Amino acid sequence: MSSSNSHHLAPSTSAGKHKWTHNEQNFVVHKIPIRPYPDGLADSTSYASRVHSECAFLIDEDLIPLLPTTVVSPVPSQPSWPFVVGDTPDRGTVMLASHDIPEGGLILIEHPVIITPGILHGLHSEGYEVLYEALGPDATVELLDMYNCMPSEECGIEEGIVRTNGTAIDLGFKNAQTGKVRMKDMEKWKGKSVEYGAVFLKLDRANHSCGPNAAHKWDTATLSSSLYALRPIKKGEEINIIYTDVAASREERRAHLYQNYRFTCQCPSCDLPSLEQVTRSDSARKDLREWRQTHPTFWKWSRDLCRDDYTVINSHLEALELIEQESLQGMQGIFIEEIALSYAILGDEEQFRIWAKRMVDLVSICDPQQAGEFAKWLDNPKSYKQWAWRKKQRTCRSSFWLSISRVVNARSLPDTTPGRKARQQPSSPSTSPLLPLLQL
């Protein structure tokens, strides 16, 4: 989490509760209990994590009514996640895969211990102290054991731990069933920042890489983040996430990481042997960042028969090659989705199944709703509303032009009564002079 705002907040007390005012927002400490996963639903094979009994927030008091009053952990309490935490000589404590993990596979679901406003780096140190004190003693000890990269001249240890480990989350309040933002909630948080930072005891042991193999997805309804694999991860491999914009150049990434986390990134994407390779990598990342503005779009192609059938598929396959080259699988979702849908529009069932299956695996954790839609289409590809649309359009246009040309030809045909000249064949749709305009 990063922020440049360094206003110190003035503390005040109201009804025995500490309050800090900033930009006309009143921040208070608020705790939400986390109930254990219902025992009856636990099974010995499911993934599990030790869960904390509560999560403490430093939050705008107007947002409290939008938060859940209590949360039931989405996971049972027996730990069996596919990772271990280990120490390295040069990169501190890291997360390592203890088993092979497939693409899209779940690595961990975890509740944060604390949540703080994203805008408030430099918050009055008392705010952090009150927040830490609000936790039970065990959680406070564990939290104080987290890595702190900030020099003591810059801030206290409590703030340093938040700044080193805080993961950006968006408290955007969505309906748990539909995943949609509720209008009445939107009214309440209008004009208020919902960007907060969460500190997790395990997830925050994951180091950064500019070619990460994992990503996490926050869910406000369950106050938890799910860490999942962006590509297959081998047992023993380090599990890495991103702390910076990985589409930026190597120099920009390194500067940002140094400024905010005090390390010089030596990941395989940064540790390149020649300037030529750095330039190639920077340019690939820039291309990927701009790809969807500079290349044919699925949306236009899917409505336009004048474009070649494989325009989008070929362009997206090129993007996937660059993604592979840069190990940026976090960017592949939209390309895989649109390749699958392009095959659906072409009515190519075999290819559709290959790409749709990849999509289901890829997004089952980060977007279960989308995974469900693709699973439904995999069951019955023809249920996709534009299934084989291009084929159908062609067939119906061909028969339209066929019938038109028959009428035209019939009118202009020479008399074919026996003894006269032989009947000419009606011109085929593909040779009709009008058809090239449509490029059928």
Ligand SMILES: C[S@@+](CC[C@H](N)C(=O)[O-])C[C@H]1O[C@@H](n2cnc3c(N)ncnc32)[C@H](O)[C@@H]1O
């Ligand atoms: C959120 S913590 C990650 C866990 C941390 N390694 C620990 O020991 O708990 C962030 C800190 O980890 C270290 N770190 C993260 N990624 C790194 C990397 N790729 N290379 C070297 N150090 C890294 C930096 O010191 C950074 O400030």
